[in-house]
Amino acid sequence: MKKIKYLALIMGCLLSGQSFADDSEALQQQLAAIKSFKAEFSQQVTDSQGEAIMQGEGNIALQQPMMIRWQQQSPDDTLFVSNGDKTYYFDSFAEQVTIMNTHSLIDSTPFVLLTSKDPEQWAKYQVVATDAGFSVTPNKGVESQVEKLDIRFNAQEQGLASLTVLDTSGQQSLFTFKDAKVNEALATQTFEFTIPEGVEVDDQSQGD
Numbered sequence: 387m388k389k390i391k392y393l394a395l396i397m398g399c400l401l402s403g404q405s406f407a408d409d410s411e412a413l414q415q416q417l418a419a420i421k422s423f424k425a426e427f428s429q430q431v432t433d434s435q436g437e438a439i440m441q442g443e444g445n446i447a448l449q450q451p452m453m454i455r456w457q458q459q460s461p462d463d464t465l466f467v468s469n470g471d472k473t474y475y476f477d478s479f480a481e482q483v484t485i486m487n488t489h490s491l492i493d494s495t496p497f498v499l500l501t502s503k504d505p506e507q508w509a510k511y512q513v514v515a516t517d518a519g520f521s522v523t524p525n526k527g528v529e530s531q532v533e534k535l536d537i538r539f540n541a542q543e544q545g546l547a548s549l550t551v552l553d554t555s556g557q558q559s560l561f562t563f564k565d566a567k568v569n570e571a572l573a574t575q576t577f578e579f580t581i582p583e584g585v586e587v588d589d590q591s592q593g594d
Contacts, residue, residue, distance in 0.1 A: 409513045409514055409515045409520065410508060410511075410512075410513035412515065412520075413499075413513050413515075413520045413522075413537070414503070414508065416539060417499070417500060418503070419544060420448070420450075420544060420545065420546075420568060420569065421449070421450055421569045422447070422448065422449040422450070422568070422569055422570060422571070422572050423446070423447070423448045423449075423545055423546060423566065423567075423568055423569075424445075424446070424447045424448075424566065424567045424570065424572060425445065425446055425545070425546070425563040425564060425565060425566035425567070426443070426444070426445050426563070426564050426565050427443065427444055427445065427446055427561045427562060427563050427564070428441070428442070428443050428561070428562050428564070429441065429442040429443065429444070429458075429559060429560070429561050429562075430559070430560045430562075431557065431558070431559045431560075432557070432558050432560075433556065433557055434555065434556025434557065439557075440461065441461075442458055442459075442460050442461055442462075443458075443459055443460050444456070444457045444458040444459045444460070445457050445459070446561075446563070447572055447576050447577070448500055448501055449501065449572050449576075449577065450501050450503070451470060451501055451502065451503065452468065452470040452488060452501050452502060453468060453469060453470050453501060453576075453577040454466070454467070454468045454500075454501065454577070455467050455468075455576055455577055462477070462479065463478045463479065464476065464477050464478070465478075465579070467577060467578070467579040468488045468577065469488075469577045469578055469579075470488060470577070471487075471488055472485055472486070472487065472488060472591055473485070473486045473487070473488045474486075474579040474581075476579065476582075476585075480586075481584070481585045481586060482585060482586045482587075482588065483579075483581050483582075483585055483586070483587050483588070484588045484590060485587065485588070485589045485590060485591045486590050486591055487590075487591040499511065499522065500546075509525075510524060510525055510528045511523065511524055511525060511528070512524075512525055516536070518536070518538050519536060519537050519538035519539060519547075520536070520537045521534060521535070521536050521537075522534070522535040522536075522537065523535075531553050531554050532551055532552070532553055532554075533552045533553060533554055534550075534551075534552040535549065535550070535551055535552075536548075536549070536550040536552075537549060538550075540563075540566065544568045544569065545563070545566040545568040546563055546566070547562070547563060548560060548561060548562045548563060549561045
């Protein structure tokens with residue numbers, strides 16, 4: 387369950403001397419230019435002492451509004467898919483699918499800002515421009531296990547270069563993207579999920 391929550395947090399988000407409001411607007415403008423994004427990623431996870439504890443890889447697809455597909459291929463084979471309404475987390479090893487209401491995940495993660503234009507959601511986070519990109523942190527009173535999300539754009543072309551997630555335990559995950567395709571048409575099926583026969587289903591969406 388902890389792993390599902392963590393994935394939701396990193397999914398569920400990009401000038402010096404400007405006000406925080408201006409920085410937020412600058413980030414929103416850059417994100418608005420990315421109608422869709424598809425790429426491979428490598429993942430490096432370090433603990434609070436900076437020691438490497440895991441490496442992984444997978445692929446990601448984003449599309450406005452609120453559509454996400456995140457597939458971790460190693461070290462575990464898992465799939466996280468949101469069609470904007472329902473979110474599905476599939477663990478093939480455990481043969482289990484967890485269904486969640488997408489909008490219930492919005493309040494818990496700045497990652498959702500990557501595909502959201504909702505001003506109410508943006509108002510929950512503080513955005514500060516950095517030399518490398520933008521840093522997003524939840525405002526006081528916003529419940530989130532993510533302390534900071536750093537976003538870097540590709541300097542050579544549109545699209546994301548990397549995301550760095552710092553959680554409340556001090557664990558940091560760096561996701562670096564490659565072979566990116568920006569603003570290309572993505573099939574509707576990319577963000578849909580069909581529950582395989584015989585797997586355990588944990589439907590948490592009805593109680594949200």
